[in-house]
Amino acid sequence: MEKRIGKKIYLIFFLFFLVVLLFSVLEYKTEKRGNRRIFYFSALNSADIYNEIRYEPSEISGDRLREVRYFVDELLLGAMTNRFRPLFSVGTKVLFCHLDGDVLYVNLSEDALLEKGGALSIKDGTDFFRMNVLKNFGNINTIMMFIGGKQIVYDELVND
Numbered sequence: 001m002e003k004r005i006g007k008k009i010y011l012i013f014f015l016f017f018l019v020v021l022l023f024s025v026l027e028y029k030t031e032k033r034g035n036r037r038i039f040y041f042s043a044l045n046s047a048d049i050y051n052e053i054r055y056e057p058s059e060i061s062g063d064r065l066r067e068v069r070y071f072v073d074e075l076l077l078g079a080m081t082n083r084f085r086p087l088f089s090v091g092t093k094v095l096f097c098h099l100d101g102d103v104l105y106v107n108l109s110e111d112a113l114l115e116k117g118g119a120l121s122i123k124d125g126t127d128f129f130r131m132n133v134l135k136n137f138g139n140i141n142t143i144m145m146f147i148g149g150k151q152i153v154y155d156e157l158v159n160d
């Protein structure tokens with residue numbers, strides 16, 4: 001008699017486990033997620049590069065400008081963990097973000113010039129910004145960046 005009760009209890013727990021597993025799999029399969037994006041950040045105490053994976057909302061998927069704008073806003077918010085350095089100072093915002101064919105125009109607020117709060121240098125921040133956008137959006141080939149309305153231009157030395 002006790003063996004039957006023990007077997008019934010195990011059977012009930014097993015069936016309960018299967019039902020929970022089935023509903024979990026169904027919920028995962030029917031969940032609407034947007035595109036998967038990979039964010040690249042620099043470590044606080046080293047030159048190592050780490051990444052974070054995030055999903056954009058499904059309602060913006062398919063609208064290139066909204067996808068890029070959402071990505072840029074998320075990138076400026078920084079990493080989800082405090083082990084990574086922010087690209088720009090806290091408070092940096094996007095003043096405008098425009099996509100013209102394969103060229104992205106981005107104007108950041110002047111807060112990007114402050115380099116405080118553990119932020120990367122302006123050059124490193126813009127380099128990481130470009131890397132993030134170019135790796136996540138294959139249809140963007142050029143990024144024109146501005147801070148406070150002034151274009152960021154770096155002279156590159158060419159060795160002959």
